[in-house]
Amino acid sequence: MSEIRLFVTTTEKQAAAVLDVISMVFEDEGYAVATMEIDEKRDVWEASVYMMADEEESVRSRLADALATEFSHLPIEREVLPEIDWIAKSLEGLAPVRAGRFVVHGSHDRDKVKTGEIAIEIDAGQAFGTGHHGTTAGCLEMLASVARSRRIGNVLDLGTGSGVLAIAAWKLLHVPGLATDIDPVATRVARENARRNGVVAGLTFATAPGFHSTAFGAHSPFDLIIANILARPLMKMAPELVANLAPGGSVILSGILAEQRWKVLAAYNGQRLRHVRTLWRNGWVTIHLTK
Numbered sequence: 198m199s200e201i202r203l204f205v206t207t208t209e210k211q212a213a214a215v216l217d218v219i220s221m222v223f224e225d226e227g228y229a230v231a232t233m234e235i236d237e238k239r240d241v242w243e244a245s246v247y248m249m250a251d252e253e254e255s256v257r258s259r260l261a262d263a264l265a266t267e268f269s270h271l272p273i274e275r276e277v278l279p280e281i282d283w284i285a286k287s288l289e290g291l292a293p294v295r296a297g298r299f300v301v302h303g304s305h306d307r308d309k310v311k312t313g314e315i316a317i318e319i320d321a322g323q324a325f326g327t328g329h330h331g332t333t334a335g336c337l338e339m340l341a342s343v344a345r346s347r348r349i350g351n352v353l354d355l356g357t358g359s360g361v362l363a364i365a366a367w368k369l370l371h372v373p374g375l376a377t378d379i380d381p382v383a384t385r386v387a388r389e390n391a392r393r394n395g396v397v398a399g400l401t402f403a404t405a406p407g408f409h410s411t412a413f414g415a416h417s418p419f420d421l422i423i424a425n426i427l428a429r430p431l432m433k434m435a436p437e438l439v440a441n442l443a444p445g446g447s448v449i450l451s452g453i454l455a456e457q458r459w460k461v462l463a464a465y466n467g468q469r470l471r472h473v474r475t476l477w478r479n480g481w482v483t484i485h486l487t488k
Contacts, residue, residue, distance in 0.1 A: 199277050200250070201248055201249070201278065203273055203274070205268065219246055222259055228247060229246070295314070296334040301361060303320050318393055319390055339451075340449060343485060351372055352370065357387045374401070376403075384403065453482050462484065
């Protein structure tokens with residue numbers, strides 16, 4: 198089934214405002230939303246929401262409603278995206294990624310791992326997280342930093358995707374971990390990636406739509422929670438996330454655009470977490486907080 202992109206064309210400033218509006222409507226339901234620059238000199242940008250073809254009618258109606266108050270003058274355009282395995286495509290020709298002590302590589306680059314590096318092998322698959330995105334690389338670097346600063350007894354990787362962060366935490370710390378995702382395909386892929394990396398015990402994988410899932414009961418509270426998701430869901434789940442954090446525990450948050458960082462910090466400061474450090478990578482930020 199084809200994927201559809203519905204979008205509006207406008208200026209950079211207005212595209213950011215449109216993104217805020219459509220994020221409120223669609224992000225919590227797992228729809229991808231984004232802005233992208235089309236023409237720098239003419240200040241032409243697009244703000245988009247992505248969906249499968251059978252969802253287009255419903256999403257278009259809700260998008261029109263969301264834009265009606267402030268942006269009704271912007272026509273909604275449509276693009277049918279080619280059926281390409283974008284994860285496989287994105288890995289073509291990419292070099293291994295190094296972040297802190299970690300190196301994330303495909304199976305074709307095993308010989309490029311250096312002595313002393315913690316290698317994580319992730320090939321093209323059906324789940325997000327190859328290390329090449331600024332959010333994943335930022336989490337890996339922050340994980341290494343946090344591990345040096347305090348003792349960690351157990352870890353939660355919330356929104357695990359490919360499992361790369363859970364695998365990294367286990368290889369670095371050798372402590373029990375729970376890795377969850379709302380997508381059962383991602384959970385399966387993460388479990389397979391863990392086995393490929395020699396992690397056959399110590400990590401539990403579970404499909405869990407939220408903290409009300411029974412998957413968390415046997416493992417909480419956590420000394421370290423890593424959540425590489427999106428800004429708005431991170432803000433919404435702040436109370437529950439902090440409730441599952443052990444006293445003195447650390448949180449690593451990512452999936453946050455640089456301009457969204459203040460809203461995320463405000464949500465977690467409101468839960469009495471203390472900001473320790475923010476790491477910047479390619480327009481994205483990774484934030485470390487403690488309880």
